[in-house]
Amino acid sequence: MKTLLIVSSSVKFFGQFKTASEISDCEILTATSMSEAKKYLMLGGINAVVINCPVGDGFGFDEASKTADSYGVRVLLFVKQELFDDVSARLDRPDIITVKKPTDRITVRTAALKLISEADTGKAPVEPEPADDKLTELKIISRAKILLMRQFSMSEAQAHRYLEKRAMDMGRTRKAIAEGIIRSYGN
Numbered sequence: 001m002k003t004l005l006i007v008s009s010s011v012k013f014f015g016q017f018k019t020a021s022e023i024s025d026c027e028i029l030t031a032t033s034m035s036e037a038k039k040y041l042m043l044g045g046i047n048a049v050v051i052n053c054p055v056g057d058g059f060g061f062d063e064a065s066k067t068a069d070s071y072g073v074r075v076l077l078f079v080k081q082e083l084f085d086d087v088s089a090r091l092d093r094p095d096i097i098t099v100k101k102p103t104d105r106i107t108v109r110t111a112a113l114k115l116i117s118e119a120d121t122g123k124a125p126v127e128p129e130p131a132d133d134k135l136t137e138l139k140i141i142s143r144a145k146i147l148l149m150r151q152f153s154m155s156e157a158q159a160h161r162y163l164e165k166r167a168m169d170m171g172r173t174r175k176a177i178a179e180g181i182i183r184s185y186g187n
Contacts, residue, residue: 008052144178
């Protein structure tokens with residue numbers, strides 16, 4: 001059985017993961033601060049962590065990176081809409097999924113199920129991609145955004161959100177979704 005740790009100052013936030021845990025048969029642990037969460041993480045056995053920013057003793061952004069690096073777990077980070085672009089750009093890593101809030105229950109449930117299903121017991125931390133690969137990926141994603149903006153009169157924020165939501169819904173990377181868009185709408 002996999003174990004999911006949810007860190008949130010808001011106790012109400014914990015309830016949104018009840019259905020996800022029932023569907024995927026995982027144990028849910030809760031913490032109201034990062035210091036409390038670290039106690040669970042140090043004991044081991046945690047497969048994935050959800051952080052609802054801000055947490056009681058900090059914002060949670062730096063903690064997300066430290067948690068993923070130190071404990072080899074995947075992290076789902078909920079961030080306020082106005083901070084989302086900056087945080088997701090700063091934490092653009094395969095082991096950290098950033099979700100904009102406020103969000104609906106379906107998005108929360110989908111993100112949690114994806115996180116739980118991809119969490120792997122005993123998995124070593126994911127090695128960061130080389131800088132050249134990351135730059136190529138960003139160029140592909142930017143090209144796809146431009147095509148979406150031209151083809152469907154979207155704003156950049158709407159195109160970005162479309163790519164992220166589509167990737168999350170389909171369980172694929174943003175790069176894979178962007179490549180499909182380029183094949184479909186590129187000249």
